[in-house]
Amino acid sequence: MSVVAQPSGRLSPAGRMVVPLLGTLIALVVVIAAGIATGIIPAIVIWLGGVILANIAIVRFIVAATAILLFTVPTAFVIIFMELKVIAFMNLRIGPNRVGPWGTLASVVHGLKVLSKEDFTPTGVDVSVFTLAPVATFVASVLAFMVLPFGPGLFGADLNVGLLYFFAVGGLGVIGLLMAGWASFNKYSLLGGLRSAAQLVSYEIPLTLSVVGVIMLAGTMSLNGIVQAQSGSFLDWFVVRQPLAFLVFFIAATAEANRTPFDLTEADSEIVAGFATEYSGMRFGFFFFAEYVNVFLLSGLAVVLFFGGWTAPIPWPWPVHFLLTPVDTLVALVAVLVGLPLVGSLLLALPTWMVRPRLSFARAYGTWLLLFVPLAIGLVLLYLLLNLDALLGIVWFFIKAYAFVFTFVWMRATLPRVRIDQLMGLAWKWLLPASLANLFLTALAILVVRP
Amino acid sequence: MSTVPGLGIVKGMTLTLRRFFQPKVTVQYPEQAPSIPPRHRGRLQLLYDEWGALKCETCFQCAMACPIECIDMGGTDTKDRFHVHWGPAEQYAERRQELALRRSGRPVPDQEFVSFDPVDTSALDAILEDEEHDPARMLSILERTQAHYGYLPVAAIKHIAHATGAWYADVYGTASFYGHLHLEPPTRHVIGVCRCPACSLAGSGAIRSALESALGVPLGGTTPDGSVSLEPSDCHGENGGAPWVTLDGARQPGITAAAAVQLARSLTGAATAGRA
Amino acid sequence: MATQIPSLDDPTVLVQTPATIYDAVPPYAPRTEREAEFYTLRDGEMLINLGPQHPSTHGVLRLVVKLEGERISDVDPVLGYLHRGIEKLGENADYHHAIAYTDPLEYISSLFNELAPVMAFEQLMDVRVPRRAEYIRVLACELNRIASHALFMGWMALDLGGLTPILYGFIERDEIVEMLAALTGQRMLFNYMRIGGVNGDLNHEFLSRLGDWMSHALREVDANTTLLNENEIFVRRTRGLGTIDRAMALNMGLTGPNLRASGIPYDVRRAHPYGVYPELEFEIPTRSEGDSYARYMLRVDEIKQSIRIIDQVIHRMPDGPVMAKVPRRITPRPGRAWAAIESPRGQYGCYAISDGTDQPYRFRIHDPSFVNLQAVVPLMPGNLLADTMAVMASLDPVMGGIDK
Incomplete structure (x- = not known):
């Protein structure tokens, strides 16, 4: 405890904050050591392990849900940045370039700004509905994420009714928009809410019908299964066999994500900001987040249904597990086990040593080394668990999905907005017949080709 | 509308994609100055009138009106002495008067500074002369002024501001910041009470309230007759377990609330008696 | 309908009841026949103010729009927000x-x-x-x-x-x-x-x-x-x-x-x-x-x-x-x-x-x-x-x- 008893005046301000934490850490280590010595902790661990193994599905769900919830934030930030930068470039502007390299942190600053703004509740609103509306919208988006496969074996849940679940849960978002529009006590919001209800409900139908052809070809509603049905080269992707369905799906998805040219629900030149007119602060931020999460969600779905998900356009002619040969694995193991702790500890020990001038550099280095060794072992285990196939799959998935996101942004930069009657006419007079025709054609083809 | 459905949209999309790769037109203003044509009328220039005086009266109204504070002024004051930035009203009011006189052709009198409570400024002038009218030596000037007058009269501060070219607000701020500079005539006695936690635990709070009720003034105030002022003082952590109370800077060890009241009464009584 | 049109010179016309946030129409009696017609809302109609601050009204034009759903049944432009004499x-x-x-x-x-x-x-x-x-x-x-x-x-x-x-x-x-x-x-x-x-x-x-x-x-x-x-x-x-x-x-x-x-x-x-x-x-x-x-x-x-x-x-x-x-x-x-x-x-x-x-x-x-x-x-x-x-x-x- 001599560390704690040091007169705090000799420490730098940062050190003064760190020292009490060190005391806690030491106490914790003592308790754990005692627990291990007496055999209590091993017993608890064994018991916990048994419980976890018995309920592995629940644990997996919790981990996946947390990961996806955490994943939405950077996704929204990246898409917001893309929107700022791509539209700026297409407008012959430079766009954000002050915060972070090339302005990459601009969207993060936007997020912080939204967080720090006053969360204003205007007079006359239905407070409870007004408060719940952004949450409902956001939750619907995040829940739909659960079934999206990012890579082989990397998904929240592989439901056998995955696609149905996706549309069912994704369609819940409209309830949040309707709640916001109704509760805001504002005619612009009301118009926006009603527009969103009419638009999203209308476009659910062609959206759902357009993918029935895909389901028939794949023979499953599991998104994982649909991707596996497309494995092979890019000629096996469903966009080749279902171009009409893809067109209908893409238009309907644009409408479903409230993107230009179908962004009537928040048409700023007509109804100011639609359902979000009266929202400020983080509540508005939730709508904002939900919108961009939706964009990624529908891009991901388009990739999964029509562009082969995580599969590469041209499969590798040789097996991709080459890094898992014994020699290569050994090299990678040594690199991660030895290189990472040595370099990582050096990087973290330097600032620690600077904050605490009295601490010798060797001690600072040693402390961080103790922390890094388990991390390195964990990383190696993760690497073995996932293998290179999954990694490549994730990369391909994100490349394809962000190509779609780029297209959405590109359309926003180019196109004007359609009118509400044209929007409804498009859905009911063109997209619905087209998707039905596609359905019958597919069914016919299946009957003829595969008796 | 083109005959092929969707061709118009494709054309537009092609245009935006082409623009995506084109050089951008934004001028990054602070780093990259825009080219302003020579005929541009928005430049700031100071003009001279036919009497050879600057038309600019240094009224600073442009600087004050400028919402982003991009207008600033520099130069010498009317005595050709010091750098001026936009400052106290009393300065530019004088200057305007001087210029008006000069234009009208009448003789311009020497500026005789007249304040509402005049003081004899000859000694102050000597101090200022000694300090070279340098606003950077403000503290020294103020200390010597106080040593001469016993306190800092408003007229003296105004005179210092006028002579050094510093803002009145700056001089006043300096004078009011330091505890040893007084803007009011000194009282005969000062009772100081420390308010630090150690002294409060030792009972200085009771002494303070007793003194406040006895003198009839809050901490930091002066009795109406000017005989005693009650001020916060600082024990610097050396009170030694007893409340820190000073009389004219001297520690009163072992004082109690009753003794303090008695002390205060004696001082006010003595002062009243002395004055009567 | 026979709405009483008060005189424009009548000072009591202007403010009769204090406005509340629930008021759809101005809180005073109509002053002209056009106003009486415009501010009489039939079933299913609502008034919406486009402007004077609105993203797309080209300055400070205020359009009071009478809507039936999304369809406009009448519009009343209000001018003068940028009058500088x-x-x-x-x-x-x-x-x-x-x-x-x-x-x-x-x-x-x-x-x-x-x-x-x-x-x-x-x-x-x-x-x-x-x-x-x-x-x-x-x-x-x-x-x-x-x-x-x-x-x-x-x-x-x-x-x-x-x-x-x-x-x-x-x-x-x-x-x-x-x-x-x-x-x-x-x-x-x-x-x-x-x-x-x-x-x-x-x-x-x-x-x-x-x-x-x-x-x-x-x-x-x-x-x-x-x-x-x-x-x-x-x-x-x-x-x-x-x-x-x-x-x-x-x-x-x-x-x-x-x-x-x-x-x-x-x-x-x-x-x-x-x-x-x-x-x-x-x-x-x-x-x-x-x-x-x-x-x-x-x-x-x-x-x-x-x-x-x-x-x-x-x-x-x-x-x-x-x-x-x-x-x-x-x-x-x-x-x-x-x-x-x-x-x-x-x-x-x-x-x-x-x-x-x-x-x-x-x-x-x-x-x-x-x-x-x-x-x-x-x-x-x-x-x-x-x-x-x-x-x-x-x-x-x-x-x-x-x-x-």
Whole structure:
């Protein structure tokens, strides 16, 4: 405890904050050591392990849900940045370039700004509905994420009714928009809410019908299964066999994500900001987040249904597990086990040593080394668990999905907005017949080709 | 509308994609100055009138009106002495008067500074002369002024501001910041009470309230007759377990609330008696 | 229904009950028959205020729109939020100063605001303007017309939800405005026209910028118009919308592109020529449809004609002075004068009465936006809320000129 008893005046301000934490850490280590010595902790661990193994599905769900919830934030930030930068470039502007390299942190600053703004509740609103509306919208988006496969074996849940679940849960978002529009006590919001209800409900139908052809070809509603049905080269992707369905799906998805040219629900030149007119602060931020999460969600779905998900356009002619040969694995193991702790500890020990001038550099280095060794072992285990196939799959998935996101942004930069009657006419007079025709054609083809 | 459905949209999309790769037109203003044509009328220039005086009266109204504070002024004051930035009203009011006189052709009198409570400024002038009218030596000037007058009269501060070219607000701020500079005539006695936690635990709070009720003034105030002022003082952590109370800077060890009241009464009584 | 219409002079009419947030209609009894009709809501109708602060009302116009669902059943424009009393200011300034006040009237095309009063005052004074000055006036004004129309094309797209054309319009406008800044000394409020000429001759800076711009102007206009001209969404939203036929346009007294889009080739530059326009070759583009799309396309055509005029003006520019001899303090003989020009929005006129002093006795500005805005009320009913923006944008009103 001599560390704690040091007169705090000799420490730098940062050190003064760190020292009490060190005391806690030491106490914790003592308790754990005692627990291990007496055999209590091993017993608890064994018991916990048994419980976890018995309920592995629940644990997996919790981990996946947390990961996806955490994943939405950077996704929204990246898409917001893309929107700022791509539209700026297409407008012959430079766009954000002050915060972070090339302005990459601009969207993060936007997020912080939204967080720090006053969360204003205007007079006359239905407070409870007004408060719940952004949450409902956001939750619907995040829940739909659960079934999206990012890579082989990397998904929240592989439901056998995955696609149905996706549309069912994704369609819940409209309830949040309707709640916001109704509760805001504002005619612009009301118009926006009603527009969103009419638009999203209308476009659910062609959206759902357009993918029935895909389901028939794949023979499953599991998104994982649909991707596996497309494995092979890019000629096996469903966009080749279902171009009409893809067109209908893409238009309907644009409408479903409230993107230009179908962004009537928040048409700023007509109804100011639609359902979000009266929202400020983080509540508005939730709508904002939900919108961009939706964009990624529908891009991901388009990739999964029509562009082969995580599969590469041209499969590798040789097996991709080459890094898992014994020699290569050994090299990678040594690199991660030895290189990472040595370099990582050096990087973290330097600032620690600077904050605490009295601490010798060797001690600072040693402390961080103790922390890094388990991390390195964990990383190696993760690497073995996932293998290179999954990694490549994730990369391909994100490349394809962000190509779609780029297209959405590109359309926003180019196109004007359609009118509400044209929007409804498009859905009911063109997209619905087209998707039905596609359905019958597919069914016919299946009957003829595969008796 | 083109005959092929969707061709118009494709054309537009092609245009935006082409623009995506084109050089951008934004001028990054602070780093990259825009080219302003020579005929541009928005430049700031100071003009001279036919009497050879600057038309600019240094009224600073442009600087004050400028919402982003991009207008600033520099130069010498009317005595050709010091750098001026936009400052106290009393300065530019004088200057305007001087210029008006000069234009009208009448003789311009020497500026005789007249304040509402005049003081004899000859000694102050000597101090200022000694300090070279340098606003950077403000503290020294103020200390010597106080040593001469016993306190800092408003007229003296105004005179210092006028002579050094510093803002009145700056001089006043300096004078009011330091505890040893007084803007009011000194009282005969000062009772100081420390308010630090150690002294409060030792009972200085009771002494303070007793003194406040006895003198009839809050901490930091002066009795109406000017005989005693009650001020916060600082024990610097050396009170030694007893409340820190000073009389004219001297520690009163072992004082109690009753003794303090008695002390205060004696001082006010003595002062009243002395004055009567 | 027999609503009691109280007298306008009755002071109790104005405030009867305090307004609450639940009030859909004004908290006082209707003061006119139109108000009584407008503020009587039938079942399923609601009022919505577009403006005075709204993303797409071109300044501070307030449109009270009566909606039935999304369909407009009536509309009531409310003006006057940008009234600055510029006419009265002009009457209290001398003739030179009055011109400076006209700049912020129609702030998109300031040079035209100056030209009409200057021409009226020249009539009063009987001043002959040097030919070089006349050519420079035409050059500057046509540049300003292009700047105004370029911005119009962007606004039209912005009101329909397109984000990009407004930026392209501003790039175009910025080039022209920088050019005019080199000529006149300011970017927006030029204050360039003088009684008897212009303030300052052409200079190298202006001419080099003009040459740069002329080398790519037509190409840029053509490129930028491909964004919208053939875009299916844009065409479907504007074609057949807000149609003004010939009779209606004449009855309402529309002028400028809005009139020409209805098939009437009336242009002050040809009908009542002024300046050196009779010497120049250009066409008066017309369209017969009279809908929003025609009004949009007509302005695109006008930009090309203006570029043509500028090309001729540069080649025919005569030598000589740019200012006639005009006294500093001018006191015209008592009389009256009317001068009209073709501004980007139509016939822009100035009516000035002199009483023999150095200040105009009456200084009246006739603004085309004010007249064109009349078309809003008959055009809106039956359309959807989103069409308000398309029709408003295609009429291209500027509130600075309307409210004066």
